[in-house]
Amino acid sequence: MPAELLLPSPAVSDSRTAYWSRLLPPLAALACVTRVPSFTRHLWNPDEGYLAVQARLLARGGQLYETVVDRKPPLVPWLYEAAFAVTGSGTPAGVRVLAVLAQLLTAALLASLARRRWGDTSGRTAGVLYLLISVGLNPEDAQAATFEVFLLPCTAAAMWCADRRRWGAAGTAVACAFLTKQAGGAVLLPVLWLYVVSGAGRRGVQRLVAGALTPVLSTALVTDPAGFLFWTMTGSGAYATLTGSELHVLARGLANTGIVAVACAGLIAPVVRARRAPTTDLWLWLLASAGAVLLGLHFFGHYYLQLLPPVALLAAGALRAVPYDRTITAVLTSACACALFLTWGVLAPRTDLDHARRVAQAVSSRTPPGDPVLIWGIHPETYWLADRAPATRYLTAGLLTNYSGGRDGGRVGERYAVRGTWTVFRREAVSAALVVDDSRGKSYAPERVRGLRRLLAAGYEEAGTVDGAVLYVKRR
Numbered sequence: 306m307p308a309e310l311l312l313p314s315p316a317v318s319d320s321r322t323a324y325w326s327r328l329l330p331p332l333a334a335l336a337c338v339t340r341v342p343s344f345t346r347h348l349w350n351p352d353e354g355y356l357a358v359q360a361r362l363l364a365r366g367g368q369l370y371e372t373v374v375d376r377k378p379p380l381v382p383w384l385y386e387a388a389f390a391v392t393g394s395g396t397p398a399g400v401r402v403l404a405v406l407a408q409l410l411t412a413a414l415l416a417s418l419a420r421r422r423w424g425d426t427s428g429r430t431a432g433v434l435y436l437l438i439s440v441g442l443n444p445e446d447a448q449a450a451t452f453e454v455f456l457l458p459c460t461a462a463a464m465w466c467a468d469r470r471r472w473g474a475a476g477t478a479v480a481c482a483f484l485t486k487q488a489g490g491a492v493l494l495p496v497l498w499l500y501v502v503s504g505a506g507r508r509g510v511q512r513l514v515a516g517a518l519t520p521v522l523s524t525a526l527v528t529d530p531a532g533f534l535f536w537t538m539t540g541s542g543a544y545a546t547l548t549g550s551e552l553h554v555l556a557r558g559l560a561n562t563g564i565v566a567v568a569c570a571g572l573i574a575p576v577v578r579a580r581r582a583p584t585t586d587l588w589l590w591l592l593a594s595a596g597a598v599l600l601g602l603h604f605f606g607h608y609y610l611q612l613l614p615p616v617a618l619l620a621a622g623a624l625r626a627v628p629y630d631r632t633i634t635a636v637l638t639s640a641c642a643c644a645l646f647l648t649w650g651v652l653a654p655r656t657d658l659d660h661a662r663r664v665a666q667a668v669s670s671r672t673p674p675g676d677p678v679l680i681w682g683i684h685p686e687t688y689w690l691a692d693r694a695p696a697t698r699y700l701t702a703g704l705l706t707n708y709s710g711g712r713d714g715g716r717v718g719e720r721y722a723v724r725g726t727w728t729v730f731r732r733e734a735v736s737a738a739l740v741v742d743d744s745r746g747k748s749y750a751p752e753r754v755r756g757l758r759r760l761l762a763a764g765y766e767e768a769g770t771v772d773g774a775v776l777y778v779k780r781r
Contacts, residue, residue, distance in 0.1 A: 328416060328429055335436045336409040339643065342440075342448045342650025343401050347690075348658055349449035351701070352607075353397065354686025356451065358700055360385035361394045361689065370532025374698050378484040378537050379528055381452050395692075397450065404450035407458050412436050414461035415614055418468055419621045430632060431621035434572065437639040438613050441568020442561065444650035446606030452486040453610040459485055460492040461614050464590060467499040472509045476516025483517075484524055487537060488597035488611065493517070495589040502586075540723050558604030565609045568646060569616055571638025575623035575631075576616060584622055591615035657684065660772050664741060665690035667771040671778070672739050679734055681757060682743030682774070683708065696737035697730055705730055705756075706749040717748040719756055727756055740765055740777040 348354050359373050359382040367373040369382065388399035412432040420428025440447045463478035475496050482489030500509060525533040566573070594611040598604065624632045661684045668678055668691040677696035680687045685700040699705055707721035719727060734740075740761065744750040751757045765777035 324420070324425060324428075328432065329413065332412050332416070332432050332436065333409055335433065336405050336412065339436050339440050339647065340401070340405045340408065340448070342444055342647060342653075343404060343450065344398075345651060346655060346658060347397060348661075348686050350445045350451070350607075351657075351684055351686060352451040353400075353449050354661070354684060354689055355700055356382055356385045356400075357389075357394070357397065357689040358685050358695065360389050362694070364389060364394065365694075369528045370536050371529055372698050374532075374536055374704070375700075376536055376541050376704075377452060377486060378533075379524060380481065380484045381455055381486075384455060394689075400450045404454045407455050408436065408439055410458040411439075411461045411614060414458065414465045415618055415621075418461075418465055419618055421468065423622055423625045427621045427625045430624055430636070431617050433636060434620055434639055435614060435617035437636070437643040438568050438572065438617065439610070440643055440646045440650065441613075442564055442606045442609060442646070444646070444653045446561075447610070447646065448650050449607065451607060453607045456482055456485040456489045457610065457614055460489055460590075460594075460611070463492045463496050464499075464586070467496040468586075470503055470505060470509070472500065472505065473512035473516040476513040476518075477520060478516075480517045480520035484520060488600050488608070491593035491597040491600075491611075492590065494593040495586045498586050498589050554603060561604055561606045561609055564606065565612065568642050569613075569639075570642060571635040572616060572620040575620040575627070575635060578623045578627075584619060587615050587619050587622070591619065658686075660684070660774075661687045662690055663772045664743060664774050667774075667776065668693055668739060668741060671768075671776065676738035677736050678739045678741065679737035680741045680743055681749075681751070682741070682745075684743060687741070687743070696735075697733040699726055699730055702744065702749045702754075706754060708747070708749045717753075719754060731756065731760070734760055735764065738779060742775040742777065743773075745773045 343349065348357070355375060359367075359369075359375065362373045363369065363382060363386045369379050373382075375382070384403065385400055388403060392399035412435045415435050416428040416432030418428075419431035459478055459482035463475050463482060466472075466475035466478055479490060479493050479496060482492055496513070500513060503509070569576075591612065594615060597611050598608045620635065624635060664680075664684075665687045668680075668687065672678055672693060674692065676693065678688070678691070678693045679696045681702050683701050683703055685695075688695050688700065702708055705722045705726050706717050706719065708717045742751055742757075742761075751761060761777055764780055766780045768776045768778040770776065
């Protein structure tokens with residue numbers, strides 16, 4: 306075969322260049338517009354606060370899974386640390402920009418997938434539809450720069466590479482998705498399907514496995530292998546259960562499912578119609594993502610973001626076979642829903658953030674910069690806003706009581722804590738110059754947690770309240 310046949314002709318190259326030069330600017334503009342609300346407040350939810358505190362601690366010499374812990378893999382904390390190194394650790398602006406770029410990259414990859422399968426128009430449709438529905442959740446979930454936002458380009462990249470039979474790169478993208486958040490590994494299912502139907506030989510699966518395992522094993526070695534395994538895989542048994550909060554959790558699941566249905570109202574009919582199209586891998590992607598939403602049995606809104614890329618692709622594939630006016634209707638319906646959610650994002654109340662700021666101001670006014678403090682609550686952003694180091698590696702009461710699963714009181718307490726945490730907590734917490742009980746009567750309040758009551762009784766005395774939070778200073 307002549308070598309020139311292996312290269313695209315100038316006409317094809319010009320066509321591809323022209324296509325992307327016309328599509329990327331409007332996609333970038335739409336990505337910026339859909340993320341405008343994210344820039345209107347300092348923090349959107351406690352996950353952002355947790356990541357900000359982790360990044361600051363890592364920059365000051367902390368070690369993941371040892372002096373800085375969470376149930377998540379390390380890529381997003383590292384991303385926050387890198388952004389803070391550029392912009393300073395007092396502002397989330399850099400992370401917000403990275404979130405815009407992540408959404409743009411996801412849209413571009415989806416557009417490329419759709420264009421390869423169904424043509425130029427479907428590519429444009431997929432990219433636009435994805436960005437329009439990407440904000441279709443409670444703004445605290447959709448606008449926050451947390452795990453799922455950075456997970457999505459990894460899953461889209463895995464499918465993009467598998468669609469082109471680039472198995473090593475596909476495996477690496479799956480690994481990046483997993484290292485962003487464990488549920489991202491669900492994209493391995495449609496990737497494996499594409500491998501099977503491709504008829505690739507043994508070398509292909511070897512590249513896929515090597516591409517997937519090498520980054521994960523390298524990350525474990527760079528951090529702490531035992532700690533990485535415990536915090537990302539084996540240490541969350543009590544968290545991943547419905548017991549004790551069934552109605553509370555199921556109500557949240559129904560509510561968030563309804564919200565996503567509103568955002569995708571213009572796409573539901575086309576997606577159902579897509580059953581007639583040869584899109585098995587995309588349905589597997591959607592089903593695997595739905596399994597990821599179910600994983601952990603908590604149904605937080607941001608979990609649902611993982612559903613949106615396959616939904617956008619399935620809709621784009623189905624719309625190619627219907628009259629053009631139906632595509633316009635689907636896009637306009639999605640745009641109207643997008644406008645609704647953006648308005649919600651701009652007007653959303655800031656109750657939790659305002660509370661955290663008031664408590665942080667009290668903490669910073671009562672302690673010198675070098676003194677560690679203990680915030681007993683579920684708002685780790687208070688440490689960040691006060692610019693005070695936590696006295697313990699456990700940044701919320703959730704890891705010590707299991708409350709972080711958003712429970713209504715069932716299976717909350719010391720007996721449901723992550724294994725071994727109280728032994729470490731008792732050793733570290735006594736260094737706190739100030740303790741803030743920010744439980745405000747919830748099921749992890751000191752009167753229900755013997756370990757915290759003993760800590761306070763042994764060395765602290767009450768020194769006032771701030772917005773419902775009780776302050777304790779060391780007894781002299």
